[in-house]
Amino acid sequence: MTQALCILIGAMGGEGGGVLSDWLVDAAMQAGFPVQSTSVPGVAQRTGATTYYVEIFPQRRAELGGREPVLSLTPTAGQVDLMVASELVEAGRAIQNGYVHPAKTLLIASTHREYAVSEKAAMGDGRFDSERVLQAAQAQARAAVLLDMRALAQQHGTVINTVLFGAMAGSGVLPFSREQCEQAIERSGKAVQASLRGFAAGFEAASGRVQASTQLTERLQGTDRLPARARAWPAALHEVVASGVELTTHYQDARYAEQYLDAVERLLDAQRRLGQSDWAVTREAARYLALWMCYEDVVRVAQLKTRRERLERVRREVGAKPSDALRTTEYLKPGIDEIASLLPPVLARALLKATEGRAWHRGLLVRTDTLRGFLVLCALRSFKVFRRHGFRYAQEQAAIQRWLDAIESHLPDPAAALEIALAGNLVKGYGETNRRGHRNLTALLDAAQPGTPAQRLREIRLAALADPQGKQLSGALGRPVVAQPIRIVRRPQA
Amino acid sequence: MERSFAAEVRSLRLGAGETFHGEGILAVTKALLQSGVSYIGGYQGAPVSHLIDVLGDARGLLDELGVYFEASASEAGAAAMLGASIHYPVRGAVTWKSTVGTNVASDALSNLASAGVTGGALVILGEDYGEGSSIIQERTHAFAMKSQMWLLDPRPNLGSIVDAVERGFELSEASSTPVLLQLRIRACHVHGSFACKDNRSPAVSMRQPIEQPAYDYGRINLPPSIYQHERQKVEQRWPAALRYIQEAGLNERFDGDLSDVGLIVPGGLYNGVIRGLQSLGLADAFGASRLPIYALNVVYPLVPDEVLDFCRDKKAVLLVEEGQPNYIEDALHAVLRKAGVDTRLHGKDIFPMAGEYTGDVMVEALARFVEQAAPAGLVAAPIAAMAKALREHKAQASQAIGAPVPTRPPGFCIGCPERPVFSAIKQMQEKLGQVHVNADIGCHTFGTLPPFNVGSTVLGYGLGLASSSGVGPLLPNRTLSIMGDGGFWHNGFTSGVVNAVYNGQDSVLVILQNGYTSATGTQVIPSSPSQPLSKPLTLDIEKALHGVGVKWIRKVGSYHVEEMRDTLEEAMSTPEGGLKVIIADGECQLERQRRLKPKQAEQLKRGERVVRTRFGIDEDTCTGDHSCIRLSGCPSLTIKPNPSPLRTDPVASVNSACVGCGLCGENAHAAVLCPSFYKAEVVQNPTAFERFMARVRGALIERLAA
Incomplete structure (x- = not known):
């Protein structure tokens, strides 16, 4: 029995999902196939996630003898032939909802990320792990075409929907030809040339003729930038230390970099004395030490804003x-x-x-x-x-010293020491953000008595990053939540 | 307007022998013209906005036909328009978003239903239920029942929908009763085709007006007429409706070989049921089902004779009734029991009580029904296995990623003038403490979502201030109410402002004046800065406020965060009593961009000077705390991997979609964020002087740079 070809498109507002389904409908109609599309646009334009659903009956009207297929307005899990997602987490959403089936579904998805507000607004790194989606995509789909289509679209001066359409046509699942798709774009009459370029790029990529490459920013190998005294240090430290030296030198001067290296070496030696060979504690301490030493004051901001680059x-x-x-x-x-x-x-x-x-x-x-x-x-x-003669310098150095001492004193329990080292990331930013970071780190160090388990320190550290008001941190430390001090002037009583 | 409907307007002119291709709601619009309608009105809202938008652009055609059209001030106004059909043999149609629109319209609808109609009166309802819905989840069915108006729910293909419009008028006239036509959101947006008829110029129209105004006390909703009306409803109109529905064959029967069971399906759910049956191997691609189906294109009233005829020789039938309460199921039970028919009726015992009946729900429920009813001649085991496989696939898929992917709720558009206002409110609360915020309906409802989380209650369109009446006096501090300009003109002016002034309430109202009803697709309102066709700027919110005696009024540019925050603080803490209104003034950015973009493209083409503004972030001064994002949530203010090999947190970044609204800089100053933001004004086609200055400065700065 001939069955309708079910195509589900997951997109976000402003990506042209509606135009894409219009092209599909037009191409199918011109090719003589019964077709139906529908959508739940609602508030899609306002950046929310949305879906478009298209069914194409892969038998030409001419062969149907006037019979009309009944096409569905909603997708059914496990019955989608072609799942298209304009973004990686949208692909993940489709997988999670069951629309990608190992026996049935070809998944076409762009691997780029458009971060959700919850990911962006986190006080640290709130990004969803893309790897999870990529792995699930491979496991759950019959076949998957995964590439950065946003990059392709930008490269060709077009919108992502054109690349998606090309990839759909190139995947070989549609019952009509490349030319028929291109004609649909031409008939729509808007930005035709750019759209055709994007379409061609998507088509080639999906046909496997071009390997989509994700250009990873190459990181400089640290060794050649390392000062002599650090070259003998464990290789695990090289990259961080090289960057730290570079940063502290640029921030202040070579003497400051030496000061930095002294502090790192102190921890390294302490680890060596304890016979430890996992250098994560020293590495993370070296990372946040460099950043902390180069705290952002007015001078630093002026320096960065007047750089040639x-x-x-x-x-x-x-x-x-x-x-x-x-x-x-x-x-x-x-x-x-x-x-x-x-x-x-x-x-x-x-x-x-x-x-x-x-x-x-x-x-x-x-x-x-x-x-x-x-x-x-x-x-x-x-x-x-x-x-060096300023008030803040003295303050920051004292705080840094306290933090480094705490790391060192916890070294016998490397996991706990690592947590304290990672807590160096709490101190960052400007103004109130910076003051809050200092408060939070001080609270953590106050709680870090000898023998405090790493898990406890980790809880406190993550709580400090959970909300700017410090509610979770107060909870984790068992302190009362600090009420907001100022109240609105009361209504005048009649 | 969000888009131009020139192509759609052309398709409204198609005549007999031609084929219409397009969206469901546009097919309805065409069907109205084919039905000889004399007047049309409505209030915008998804999914029926396009009906109003298209007719707004089709004035030429409407004038030719003599059809009167207006974009009504509210659903109540639209419903009241149907009063024209009470005395006169004129067909009229109105539309709105159900059920929220029906709620607003219900006063006029009840009165209309009581008086009864002479000409056909049709209400096109965009039913926004289920996945992706943005409103309360309720059913229109209750409205139809309580006022005794007939409710059509046609099969969701364009032919059936168009037919329902034409037959709806006939049913209305045959039974002197207004008719409701409900279309689910996916049916409104379904793309399909149907064979057109010629448009009909109505017998009574703007070109051929009514000659003699009518008076008939029998049509007035006062005693004793009202008692007559109620009797007419049950003694005349109802039987007439049943007669017409049967004679015209509005409901459809599809036979099947498993004749000892059957399905009763509201028309709107027919395609979904067929797909479910197909999935289980119980129907073919063309809808030929092994289970007999009785499709209710009219879901209210039921036709008992048809129901009994369908059920009598069956041991079990399944009713597919989406939404709750299960009115139809209860009614069918009554029909069957009164007639002494003992056919087993399944419904919500098999289907879920609440929620949309999506593909998966259908498959699951139909399989369970077949298993329980065990029709003769069917081996049920493979069907149960199919349903089980689907269940297992869904369970496995839901765990495939290991952690739920982040949700993506809607938010303000890039450059939206409402975002800075919520930013200011958040900053005001940081200083003054938590405020009870009476939110309203519109784009600004998104202020209740992260990162703002501003809004304690939402009570209805334009009702932000009205909903402060009870809670305001019970709280020690002032409350803050939100209202859009769309909501202001819809009813907020009277139910909110006038009420607050009249009752001497001491509270604070922010009116977000962006010039349009933006959430529904930027339709114009009485105070819109640009009006279509001949209508010039007419009404002024500030004058209206003065007119009803509001004394404390401040108008603040939406993007001026510091000024807005300070004004909010003042309003919340001033000893002055009474209603304090802040008009946040800033045009909808969608509309602004729509106007600016083509203009700028033209200027660039001519080689004229154009300044393009956008914001940026210095990636090396950003420390990855994202305070700026927590005060904005702008889609173009996002994050990217940190370029520093030392830092692990992503840095904030402004992407190329930025329209340079200025909020980033305003927030950086107002909230003392960080010095990472810069504003860049790119001067394209600069003047000779600018070029010279840029060169000189560039050379010197290059030397000074380190």
Whole structure:
């Protein structure tokens, strides 16, 4: 018995899923097949996930003698012939809902990621593990065409739906020809040339004639950048230490890098003394130590924003052509803390005391494409020489020392020491984010008594990353949740 | 308007012998014109917005036919329009999103149903139930029953849908009763074809008006007429309807060889049932089923004679009734028991009580029915095995990835003017503490979702402020209400603003003035900045507020986060009593881009100077905390792998879809986030002076750069 070809397309708003199903319908109709499409667009345009469902009856009308096939408006799990997903997690969603069947379904999916709000808003790394979806795709589908179609679309100056359509046509599942698909694109009459290019790219890729390659950014091997004294250290440390040296040197100077290496070496030696050979603790400590030592103060921001490579990167990122003029505006908002951080400790304390309880910030819009704006940043950049004498420097070094001491003292239990090393990642960012990080790390270190199991430290560390209000952290530490101090002025009583 | 409907308007002109290709809801629109309708109205909402959009673009055709069309101010207004058919032999149709629209319309509908109609009155209902729905899950069926209006639920193919429109008018006229035609969301969007007829110019139209206004006290909803109406409903209109449904053969019977069992299927679910049967090897691709089927294209009222005729010689029948309560099942039981027929009736004992009957649900339930009913001449074991295999596949697939993939709820569009307002509200709450927020319906309902989580209750369209009336006085602090400009004109002005002023309420209202009913596809409203055709800008929200005595009014540009936050703080804490209204002013970005893009493309083509704005993030100053994302949620503000070999957390990044609305920079300042954001204004085709300055500055900066 001839059965309808069932095609389910999972897409997000704005990706042209509707246009794609229109092309399919048009091509099928012109080829003489009964076809039906439907969708649940609803709020799809507003970035949500949505589906389009198309059924094509693979027998031409001319052969049906006036009989009309009854086509379904909803897909059924296990009966989808062609599952198309415009993004990797959408493919995952289709798999999870049972629409991909090992005996039945060809899966065509783009491997790129469009992150969901929950993934983006995490305080650390909230990304869903793509590997899980890729593995499930291989296991659950009859066959799978998986490639980065967004990259192909961008390369050909088109939208992803054209590449998807090409891949569908190239997969050999559709009962009509490549030409008939291309004619449907031509008849739709919008951005035809670009669409045809995208279609061709998708077609070739799915036909297996082109191996889609994901360009992984090659990481420089660390060894040649390593200072002499670190070359003899375990290889597991090389990459991190090389980057750390590079960062601290650029941030301050060669002496600062030496200071960095001293601290790393201290941990390394401690590990060696204990006869340990898994260097994860030292490596992670070296990672977060470098980042922490290079805390982002006004000087650092000015330094980074006036780098030559940054000027080029901005032009590239915003797609400015050489003939275009570019105006760049920086959003800076220094406050009392930023000023105090550069002052000598005595003066800084006096300033902070005098301004206690007042949150003063000055919003600055600095035009870095103008000479005046750029010079302001250059001036700030030059404060680097005073940094070591500044208030913040002293504070940060003391905090770093406490953290390093804690790692070292926990080394007999390497898992616990590793947790403390990883907790170095809590301190990052600017302003309130940075203060929160310090508070959280201090709370963790306070809780880290000798013998505190690694699992407990891990709980505290993850709780600190769970929500900015610190509710989970308070819970993990068994402290009362701190209520918000300020209340709205009450309604005047009548 | 979200899109142009020029092609669709052309297909409305097709005549006899031609074939219409297109969406279900457009087929309905064409069917209305073929039915000689005199007037059409409605209020937008998925999935019936296109009916209104297309007719809005088809004024030329409507004028030729003399058909009056208006985009009504609300569903209540649309329903009241049908009053034209009470006295006069004119056909009218209105449309809205059900059941929320029907709720709004119910006052007029009840009165219409009581008075009864002379000309055919048809309500096209877009039923938004099940997967992907954005409204409360209820059934229209109850409305039909309580007011005694007939409810059509045609099979979801264009031919049947068009037929239902034409027959619906006839049924309405034959029984003097308004008729409801419900179309599920997938049926509204189904793409198919049907053979057209010529459009019919109505006998009474704008070109050939009614000659003599009518008066008949019998049609007024006052005593004693109302008692007459109720009697007419049961003594005349109902029997007339049953007669017409039977004579016209509106319900369909399909025979099958397993004749000791049967299926009773509302028309709208027919295709799904056939697919379920196909999956189990019980039907072929053309719908020939081994189980007899009685398809109810009219789900209310039931025709007892037809039901009994279908059931009498069967040992068991299965009713496929989606949604709850199971009105049809109860009614069928009554029909069978009253007639003393002991056919076993299955329904919600086999199907799930709630939720959409998707493909999987159908397969599962049909298999169970066949197993229980055991029709003579069928080996049920392979069917049970098929259902089991599906069940096992689903169970296995749900675990295949090992962890649930992240959900992707809808959110504000890129550059949406409502996002900064919720950002400001979130920041205001960080300072003042948690506020009770009376949310409303519109795009702004997305403010209740992450990353904002702003909104305590949602009570209905335009009812944000009205829903603060009870809770406001019971809380020690002021509450904050949200309302869109669409909701304001729909009913929020009277039920919210006027009520609050009249009752002396001390509360705060934010009106999001984006110029359109954007959630339904950016249809125009009385205060839209650009109106189609000849209508100029007409109504002004601020003036309306002044007019009813609101004293504290502030108008703040939506994108000015700091100003908005400070204004919110002021409104929440000022000693001044009464209603305080903040108008957040910012045009819907979809509409703005739709206007700007072609214009800019033209300017570029002519070599004129164009400035394109977008935002960026310095990847080396971003530390991966993502505070900015927690205050925005913009689709173009996303994350990417950290380029630093030391950092493990992804960095924030602005992708090329950015429209440069400015929120990122505003938030960076307002919330003192981090200095990573920059605004880039790319000047294309710069002037000679700009080119010169850029060169000079570029050369100097290049030297200063490190």
